[in-house]
Amino acid sequence: MLEELLTTLTSRQRDAVKHVSGPLLILAGAGTGKTTTITGKIACMIKVRGIKPEKILALTFSREAARNMEKKISELLGQGTNVKVSTFHSFCAELIRDNSEKCGVSEQFTIFEEIDTAILIYKELGITSRNATLYSSTIAKAKDLNISIDKFNDYLKTKKESLLIFAEESIFEQFYTECKINLNTFHLKDKTQQKTLKDEKKKWQEFIGLYDEYRKYTDFIHAWETYEERKKTLNCLDYGDLNRIALDFLNTYGTAELNDTYTHIIVDEFQDTNYVQFELIKHLTAGEQNITVVADANQSIYAFRGAYSNNIEEFKKQFGISEKDVLSLDTSFRSTNKILRVAHRLISHNYPEDRKSECLLLKNCDANEGKNVVVQETKDEGEEARKIAEQIESYIKKGIPLKEIAVLYRTHTQGRQIRQVLQRREIPVLVKDDADYLKQPEIKTVLSYLYVLNNLNDPTPRGTEAWWRLFHYNNSLEDSDSVRIGEYVKKNKISFQEAIYHRLDKIGLSENGCITVKNVKKTIMVLSEKKVLDVSELLLEIYELSGIVRHLSRLDTMKTREAFLNLRNLHEMAKHFEQFHNRELFGFIDYLEVLDEMGGNPHLQGSRKKMR
Numbered sequence: 001m002l003e004e005l006l007t008t009l010t011s012r013q014r015d016a017v018k019h020v021s022g023p024l025l026i027l028a029g030a031g032t033g034k035t036t037t038i039t040g041k042i043a044c045m046i047k048v049r050g051i052k053p054e055k056i057l058a059l060t061f062s063r064e065a066a067r068n069m070e071k072k073i074s075e076l077l078g079q080g081t082n083v084k085v086s087t088f089h090s091f092c093a094e095l096i097r098d099n100s101e102k103c104g105v106s107e108q109f110t111i112f113e114e115i116d117t118a119i120l121i122y123k124e125l126g127i128t129s130r131n132a133t134l135y136s137s138t139i140a141k142a143k144d145l146n147i148s149i150d151k152f153n154d155y156l157k158t159k160k161e162s163l164l165i166f167a168e169e170s171i172f173e174q175f176y177t178e179c180k181i182n183l184n185t186f187h188l189k190d191k192t193q194q195k196t197l198k199d200e201k202k203k204w205q206e207f208i209g210l211y212d213e214y215r216k217y218t219d220f221i222h223a224w225e226t227y228e229e230r231k232k233t234l235n236c237l238d239y240g241d242l243n244r245i246a247l248d249f250l251n252t253y254g255t256a257e258l259n260d261t262y263t264h265i266i267v268d269e270f271q272d273t274n275y276v277q278f279e280l281i282k283h284l285t286a287g288e289q290n291i292t293v294v295a296d297a298n299q300s301i302y303a304f305r306g307a308y309s310n311n312i313e314e315f316k317k318q319f320g321i322s323e324k325d326v327l328s329l330d331t332s333f334r335s336t337n338k339i340l341r342v343a344h345r346l347i348s349h350n351y352p353e354d355r356k357s358e359c360l361l362l363k364n365c366d367a368n369e370g371k372n373v374v375v376q377e378t379k380d381e382g383e384e385a386r387k388i389a390e391q392i393e394s395y396i397k398k399g400i401p402l403k404e405i406a407v408l409y410r411t412h413t414q415g416r417q418i419r420q421v422l423q424r425r426e427i428p429v430l431v432k433d434d435a436d437y438l439k440q441p442e443i444k445t446v447l448s449y450l451y452v453l454n455n456l457n458d459p460t461p462r463g464t465e466a467w468w469r470l471f472h473y474n475n476s477l478e479d480s481d482s483v484r485i486g487e488y489v490k491k492n493k494i495s496f497q498e499a500i501y502h503r504l505d506k507i508g509l510s511e512n513g514c515i516t517v518k519n520v521k522k523t524i525m526v527l528s529e530k531k532v533l534d535v536s537e538l539l540l541e542i543y544e545l546s547g548i549v550r551h552l553s554r555l556d557t558m559k560t561r562e563a564f565l566n567l568r569n570l571h572e573m574a575k576h577f578e579q580f581h582n583r584e585l586f587g588f589i590d591y592l593e594v595l596d597e598m599g600g601n602p603h604l605q606g607s608r609k610k611m612r
């Protein structure tokens with residue numbers, strides 16, 4: 001397998017594979033064979049150069065990338081391997097567990113994900129889910145950049161000093177209110193007064209601005225401190241802690257042992273390393289500098305999460321990289337030249353004017369020009385979704401199989417709109433969008449049960465929507481009966497729950513309608529008695545008693561298989577929730593709210609969790 005691979009590699013890929021000693025920077029675009037090259041390189045190091053597999057450490061950013069790399073190396077070697085392929089976080093977690101005493105943590109710590117941070121802050125401080133999410137991402141970003149609470153406190157001190165010029169600390173709040181009143185009533189004063197108070201007005205405005213900022217930081221620091229305290233009592237570490245504690249450990253106890261264990265280091269997606277991770281890499285290579293990093297500057301997708309913006313340049317500096325130690329993989333095995341040129345033109349906008357030349361232009365491996373990329377402008381999202389549907393219909397007419405047609409979108413709202421139009425035109429859709437997980441029909445139905453069980457009489461639109469969903473998506477109430485309930489509710493100005501619980505005989509439902517409503521109420525009653533269960537167990541009861549599982553088991557299609565997977569993931573998520581938070585239903589509902597605010601990506605959260 002390896003021999004076969006070596007004959008197919010391009011000369012640059014081969015150079016990368018052969019470069020075993022010393023530092024190497026591989027700059028590579030998407031689809032240029034990064035994984036093929038580094039896995040080939042690792043296999044070659046073992047089979048041709050005789051390097052012991054356990055001396056090689058390959059670091060990735062996702063569990064999936066690690067798994068994929070491990071699989072490819074095994075395939076090339078025709079056997080399992082002892083190469084250490086790990087995500088940064090799990091590598092750090094292992095290092096900390098092995099040295100827990102020296103790191104000052106208990107060996108049994110569990111790993112906190114960003115959703116856990118947000119939910120903890122949300123619960124402890126009783127703030128909005130939006131703010132809790134904002135705080136948790138700011139904390140994570142600060143940790144990635146190695147900015148401590150102390151630094152925030154120092155900053156706060158300087159803010160306070162500026163405020164003290166205006167008033168004593170004890171009257172900040174009072175002075176703030178006075179300034180606000182003065183400003184709001186300024187226009188009521190006559191012209192002469194306004195003129196004499198001109199300087200005062202400036203002072204009020206300045207104080208208000210400063211104090212708003214001061215309060216914002218105070219609240220944030222308080223949230224962060226509360227979070228750290230609670231996290232400690234729960235014996236948890238978040239991703240930022242893992243990087244930092246591992247780094248502190250290596251700073252204090254040295255790297256000799258680690259350098260002895262791993263002599264060859266490979267880092268995938270190097271452009272995503274944050275400041276602390278880059279420092280870790282320096283430690284890992286303190287002995288021998290046999291390091292290969294693969295970076296795609298065009299794909300700096302984590303830049304917003306504290307990726308070290310100049311890490312490629314820093315790498316060159318740190319390891320004294322000369323031109324011969326930089327290899328550019330610019331042959332794409334995936335896209336045609338026309339696509340590559342359009343992509344390049346777009347991506348080059350991300351580069352500042354004086355660095356545009358660094359934006360790598362890829363070329364197709366067979367010089368395949370391909371078809372033109374068509375850019376179509378539409379007046380709004382509605383027209384956009386319609387045009388997409390029409391285009392797909394024309395492909396279907398030409399006989400292109402559905403599984404060869406894909407729609408990519410940037411926001412979930414766009415995705416939903418496109419999906420609705422496609423479904424209306426009866427074009428089957430398979431959603432490959434992890435982040436839209438909570439919006440999948442089977443999950444929405446189960447969540448509706450949870451909402452209803454949590455508060456049977458919730459008068460808010462969400463409460464009513466949940467009830468409707470139970471009847472429509474799960475228990476197929478006839479449309480005519482739905483209309484009757486809807487009209488009755490509207491006419492009598494009562495809640496949906498009031499209508500079905502206390503006035504059922506007055507609504508005029510069909511016989512079947514009455515039976516459906518009674519059945520749903522009965523299911524809810526049975527499930528209500530199970531509310532004492534842990535939420536993960538309650539979920540299993542809902543799966544069973546709602547008939548969802550029975551319904552899905554009748555068909556074995558890709559869609560039902562995905563639905564089962566979604567249900568399983570929801571159950572796993574509930575278990576994860578129970579591990580750190582409480583086991584009660586209302587807590588889980590809060591958790592879901594925060595999760596939704598974070599983009600609702602339990603798949604991602606889940607996969608991160610399993611990186612341990």
Ligand SMILES: Nc1ncnc2c1ncn2[C@@H]1O[C@H](COP(=O)(O)OP(=O)(O)OP(=O)(O)O)[C@@H](O)[C@H]1O
Pocket residue numbers: 008009010013028029030031032033034035036037333334
């Ligand atoms: N020298 C080569 N000759 C032919 N095909 C190749 C060569 N190198 C890579 N490929 C093929 O190109 C495709 C992309 O390769 P690979 O997954 O290694 O790229 P990548 O850069 O890691 O991709 P991604 O952009 O997804 O990270 C694969 O199908 C791989 O088999």
